[in-house]
Structures are given as C-alpha cells and as structure tokens.
Amino acid sequence: MRTYIYKLKDDTGKTLHGFTDAYDKKDLKKRLRHSNYFFVAAEPAHREKIFNQKVDLESLLVFTRRLSSLIDAGIPILGAMHILWRQTEDKQMQLVISHLRNRLEEGKTLSAALEDFPRIFPGIYRAMIEVAEKAGGLTTILRRLTEHLEYQRVFVARVRRATWYPIFVICFALAVFVGMFTFFVPTYQKVLVRLKVELPFFTQMVLSISEFLRSPWTILGIIILVIGGTIGYRALSRSARFRYGMDRQKLKLPVFGDILRALTLGRFVRSLSILVASGLPIIDSFRVAKTTASNEFVADQIDAVQKKVERGNSLYDSFREVPLFPVMFVEMVGVGESSGTISQAFAHLADHFDEEVDYKQSRFFTYLEPALILIVGAIVLVTLLAIYMPIFSVWQGLMH
Structure with missing residues (x-):
C-alpha cells in the first residue's frame, strides 16, 4: 500500500486535505466514497516526510x-x-x-x-x-x-529581540563604515590628488583603508571567509562537544549572557511548574522540562540536578550543588518544597526571570542606541576630518 495526500471539497466549496494509505487512486476513491465530501485530487506522498513536518x-x-x-x-x-x-x-x-x-x-x-x-x-x-x-x-x-x-510566543519574541537587534546594530555600523570608505572617500580622493600636496599621515591611512576595502582581492577574501566560516560552523555544529562549549561561552558574554541565562531558566521553570501542577511526578517533569532548554550547557546542568533527585536528594540540595542556579532560585525552591507548594514556587521563579529579562533588555537597549549613534558619528567624523584636513590646509595657504 502507498500513502496518498488527498484533496476534498465540502458542500460549501471549502477545500480540505488529508492523507491515508491505499493500494492505488481507485482504491482511495472507494475508501473516501462515504465521507460526504467531493473528491478532487490525490497524489502519492512519503509518510515519514508528513510525520516530520513542522507547523508554526x-x-x-x-x-x-x-x-x-x-x-x-x-x-x-x-x-x-x-x-x-x-x-x-x-x-x-x-x-x-x-x-x-x-x-x-x-x-x-x-x-x-x-x-x-x-x-x-x-x-x-x-x-x-x-x-x-x-x-x-x-x-x-x-x-x-x-x-x-502563549508564553512560548512571548518567549520567542524576547529571544528574537535579544539577538536580532544587536546584530542589526552591528550590521548598520559596518554598513556605514564600508559605505564611507568605498563610496565617499574615493570621490574626494580625486580632489586630493589634484591638489598635489603632502597628505597628513592620518589622511594617508584613511585612503589606504579605502583602497584596501575596494581591492578585488579583499572582496574575494571576504566572500571566501564568509562562505568558509559558514560551512565550517555548520560542520562543527554537528559535534555535541562543540555545541556544548559554544552554549557555555554564550552565558559568559557581557549583558547578553545574563539575558540568555534568565530566558533559558525562566522557560525551564515555567515548564516544570505546569508539569508538576498537572500531576506529573517530579522526575518525569524534569525529564520533559529539560527538553525545553535550548542551551546544551544548561540542559546538562539540569540533568545533573535530575540525577541527584533520582538518588533521593531533596530539590533544595540538588539545585544548591549545581553552580548554574542562583541563591535566590535555590532558596525559593527550598521554601516551596518544605511548604508543599513547589509548583507555585516554580511559577513565581518563572515570573521573576521574565521580569529580569524585561529589565535587562530595556537597560541594554537604552545604552545600545546612544552607543550606536556615537560609533556611527565617530566613523563619519574621522572620515570627514581625514578628507577635509588637507583641503583646509591648502585653503589657509592661499589666504596667506
């Protein structure tokens, strides 16, 4: 038998899709005869491909x-x-x-x-x-x-904001830098050549950078570096050891590392809270909630806690012995465990991490935007000074 994706229409004209197994299209039509829908079309499909699909x-x-x-x-x-x-x-x-x-x-x-x-x-x-x-x-x-x-939707939006905005800022600053040195500087370079004056070292350096960036060999080298780096990173990403090391280093990044840690731990304890409140045993809840940690280093630390709990340790002692979890986290778990309100304790911790992410993101972006203005302004100012200094020198010479 083969798997077929079929298309039907109801009495209002709405198109409906489904899939099932049949020997051929004739057999498929026979199976769908009593469905009260109008058969439109069918095509063979791979069952594994359907099962491995994703939806948003x-x-x-x-x-x-x-x-x-x-x-x-x-x-x-x-x-x-x-x-x-x-x-x-x-x-x-x-x-x-x-x-x-x-x-x-x-x-x-x-x-x-x-x-x-x-x-x-x-x-x-x-x-x-x-x-x-x-x-x-x-x-x-x-x-x-x-x-x-709904929380996951908010979480995804936070992650995108935390990662893509800094990338956009860096790309914008690079675009300004490249634009100034590949379009603006060459235009005025011709003017400086006509002046036939000795150029200051600062101006010569700017012109040299401009020529270097416009060189075909430089462009080719950048293309090779980008393609090679992408291929190399994808190849290394297949290694669990490499991913573990990269995820661990991400948490050490200034500002961004703290945001990422709060995001990951918040998602984990939110999942843990829902699972425990639903009646799933704590060990099983750990096993499932661990899969929500998108950071392999964090997942490994959670696994260490899970193993301690499986050996009979209390949640408080298990979390306390793993350095990843802050003191406040451990103490709130201890209070929840001793009072029999562990799911509520996890929920409060999740809310705390959400608030921490919002606070740190807002502070980060508050400093990032003025920094972007300063960086772009510095690039423009340095370039303008390098170009106009010789022109001003010639103009002053003519005045005297």
Missing part, C-alpha cells in the same frame, strides 16, 4: 485553544477533531488533524496519536495530554497548554 507556533496555539473550547463545551474528542479539521485553513494542520482523527477512530489515545508528530507536538505537550488521559481533566490541561503556548 501560532497554528499550534490556535489548534489547542479551539480544542480546549470544544471539549469544554462537552463535544467528544472525535467530534471535536472533525470540527477542527473543517475549521482549519492551514493545509499542513489539516493533514495533522485528519491523521489524529483517523488514529482516534482506530481506538488509539490522543497522546499516542500525537507521538506520530514529534516536531509539532513537543514533549511537554504530549506528556500533559497523557496525564490528562490517566487522571482526567483534559479541559484543564488543554487550558494550561494554551497558556503555555
């Missing part, structure tokens, strides 16, 4: 929020999936929902069906659904997942 965070958030509302309204899970399949506009999400519906019709659990799409439904998502299936309260779990995904 917004699509997953919309799916979860709608599923939560439908279940809360008392609609059975299978009926809710059928409604979502018809409501969803995104083709990829239609394929996912159609498969989930088929698996549920086969008698599989929702958590088992979600396992087929590991790149769409993360570990924390699947684990919480499994907890709900065992202990009940699917509506509550889906509501928590919706809140978690």
Whole structure:
C-alpha cells in the first residue's frame, strides 16, 4: 500500500486535505466514497516526510485553544477533531488533524496519536495530554497548554529581540563604515590628488583603508571567509562537544549572557511548574522540562540536578550543588518544597526571570542606541576630518 495526500471539497466549496494509505487512486476513491465530501485530487506522498513536518507556533496555539473550547463545551474528542479539521485553513494542520482523527477512530489515545508528530507536538505537550488521559481533566490541561503556548510566543519574541537587534546594530555600523570608505572617500580622493600636496599621515591611512576595502582581492577574501566560516560552523555544529562549549561561552558574554541565562531558566521553570501542577511526578517533569532548554550547557546542568533527585536528594540540595542556579532560585525552591507548594514556587521563579529579562533588555537597549549613534558619528567624523584636513590646509595657504 502507498500513502496518498488527498484533496476534498465540502458542500460549501471549502477545500480540505488529508492523507491515508491505499493500494492505488481507485482504491482511495472507494475508501473516501462515504465521507460526504467531493473528491478532487490525490497524489502519492512519503509518510515519514508528513510525520516530520513542522507547523508554526501560532497554528499550534490556535489548534489547542479551539480544542480546549470544544471539549469544554462537552463535544467528544472525535467530534471535536472533525470540527477542527473543517475549521482549519492551514493545509499542513489539516493533514495533522485528519491523521489524529483517523488514529482516534482506530481506538488509539490522543497522546499516542500525537507521538506520530514529534516536531509539532513537543514533549511537554504530549506528556500533559497523557496525564490528562490517566487522571482526567483534559479541559484543564488543554487550558494550561494554551497558556503555555502563549508564553512560548512571548518567549520567542524576547529571544528574537535579544539577538536580532544587536546584530542589526552591528550590521548598520559596518554598513556605514564600508559605505564611507568605498563610496565617499574615493570621490574626494580625486580632489586630493589634484591638489598635489603632502597628505597628513592620518589622511594617508584613511585612503589606504579605502583602497584596501575596494581591492578585488579583499572582496574575494571576504566572500571566501564568509562562505568558509559558514560551512565550517555548520560542520562543527554537528559535534555535541562543540555545541556544548559554544552554549557555555554564550552565558559568559557581557549583558547578553545574563539575558540568555534568565530566558533559558525562566522557560525551564515555567515548564516544570505546569508539569508538576498537572500531576506529573517530579522526575518525569524534569525529564520533559529539560527538553525545553535550548542551551546544551544548561540542559546538562539540569540533568545533573535530575540525577541527584533520582538518588533521593531533596530539590533544595540538588539545585544548591549545581553552580548554574542562583541563591535566590535555590532558596525559593527550598521554601516551596518544605511548604508543599513547589509548583507555585516554580511559577513565581518563572515570573521573576521574565521580569529580569524585561529589565535587562530595556537597560541594554537604552545604552545600545546612544552607543550606536556615537560609533556611527565617530566613523563619519574621522572620515570627514581625514578628507577635509588637507583641503583646509591648502585653503589657509592661499589666504596667506
């Protein structure tokens, strides 16, 4: 049998997509005959490719929020999936929902069906659904997942702001530097040559930099360096040891390292709080929450804490023995553990890290923008002085 992606239309003309196995297109049409939809087209597909696809965070958030509302309204899970399949506009999400519906019709659990799409439904998502299936309260779990995904959206925006804005600033400063030395300076270089005067060392240095940047060999060297560096970095990134070392060094960067640490720890404890509050055992919660740490060094430190807890150590002692976690973090965990409110303690810590990220980002950008103005201004001023100093000297000579 082969896997086919098919296209149907309902009585309103809306296009719907799904996939299933069939011997050929004729067999597929026969299988879909009783679906009450109009068959449009079908094409062969690779099942593994469909299962390894990704959808954006917004699509997953919309799916979860709608599923939560439908279940809360008392609609059975299978009926809710059928409604979502018809409501969803995104083709990829239609394929996912159609498969989930088929698996549920086969008698599989929702958590088992979600396992087929590991790149769409993360570990924390699947684990919480499994907890709900065992202990009940699917509506509550889906509501928590919706809140978690909304937090993830904010988290992604924070990461982008923390990384892309400094990159933009650096690129802008470089663009000004290159523009001044490759377009502005050569224009006035011809004027300086016509003056036939001895140029100051400062001016000669600026002209030499300009000629160097405009040299074909320099341009070729930069291109080779960029391409070679990109290829080399990608090759090294396949090494777990290299990624571990890079992630560790990122945390040591001034300002940016503190922001990254707060972002990563905040995401981890937020996930831990939701999992523990949902009823997942603490060890299992660690195992799932650890996967949310995008920094391999941080993930390794979390793993060290997890192993200590597995050996019977308290959460307080386990976190205290790992240097990554600050004193306030450890003390709040200790208070939560002793009072039996550990999930609330994790939630408070997550809020604290969010506030810390916002504060440090605002301070960082407050200093960064004036620094950009100073750097760009210095580049322009130095270039103008180097160009106009000989011209002013000649003009003063003529006046005398």
